[in-house]
Amino acid sequence: MEIRKAVITDFENIKSMMLKALRSDPNAFSVNYEEYASCSNYWWQNYLSDYLAGLYSHMYFAQENEIIVGMAGLNFSRKIKQQHSVDFVWFFVDQEHRGKGIGRKILEHIHTVLKEREEIVKIALSVVSTQTKAIELYKKFGYSVSGNQRRHIKSGNDYLDLIIMEKHLRP
Ligand SMILES: CC(C)(COP(=O)(O)OP(=O)(O)OC[C@H]1O[C@@H](n2cnc3c(N)ncnc32)[C@H](O)[C@@H]1OP(=O)(O)O)[C@@H](O)C(=O)NCCC(=O)NCCS
Numbered sequence: 001m002e003i004r005k006a007v008i009t010d011f012e013n014i015k016s017m018m019l020k021a022l023r024s025d026p027n028a029f030s031v032n033y034e035e036y037a038s039c040s041n042y043w044w045q046n047y048l049s050d051y052l053a054g055l056y057s058h059m060y061f062a063q064e065n066e067i068i069v070g071m072a073g074l075n076f077s078r079k080i081k082q083q084h085s086v087d088f089v090w091f092f093v094d095q096e097h098r099g100k101g102i103g104r105k106i107l108e109h110i111h112t113v114l115k116e117r118e119e120i121v122k123i124a125l126s127v128v129s130t131q132t133k134a135i136e137l138y139k140k141f142g143y144s145v146s147g148n149q150r151r152h153i154k155s156g157n158d159y160l161d162l163i164i165m166e167k168h169l170r171p
Helices: 008-024 033-037 041-053 102-115 132-140
Strands: 002-005 057-064 067-076 085-093 122-128 144-155 158-168
Touching: 002 102, 008 033, 008 041, 008 057, 008 067, 008 085, 041 057, 057 102, 067 102, 085 102, 102 122, 102 132, 122 132, 122 144, 132 158
Parallel strands: 085 122
Antiparallel strands: 002 057, 057 067, 067 085, 122 158, 144 158
């Protein structure tokens, strides 16, 4: 299993993994499958352009025998006052491949990448309160809860909390 950074030719791979994630785990993300599935190709080109360029946004794939089984993204800030902080997004492992350590490997890889970026002092993420496996995993990697946006997400008739977690990478 290898972890690789998405490149300019990965448009369809990123799009299909994002749609797969939204369809397979509708509560896990703060956006909706039907909403994204109905967006035009033009919208997707625009939305994914930063990931494809690989400068301010990176997408990482976990790949097994050429098949993409997991992903996670990093969003860096263009703003001078926020360039020390990075957002962790779109963390997902295909249902069939869960519980085999792939999520752990993706997180380890991301932290190795960030260790080499001396200017980055913290990584932050938001996770819907229903995603207990993800929350446990983040805690094991040293993330702690720094906020709770109560009833931030509406899923069917339910309102779900969005938990903010962060990890400080340097003093
Ligand atoms: C969160 C997620 C990416 C983890 O991927 P994974 O490949 O299954 O994770 P791993 O196999 O590396 O397991 C890592 C940890 O996850 C937790 N975990 C995994 N499977 C679990 C299970 N069946 N029950 C409880 N915890 C579990 C454990 O803390 C585990 O730690 P361990 O290795 O010390 O036992 C995956 O469950 C997923 O895609 N979930 C849906 C999307 C989601 O919630 N994304 C987070 C958005 S913020």
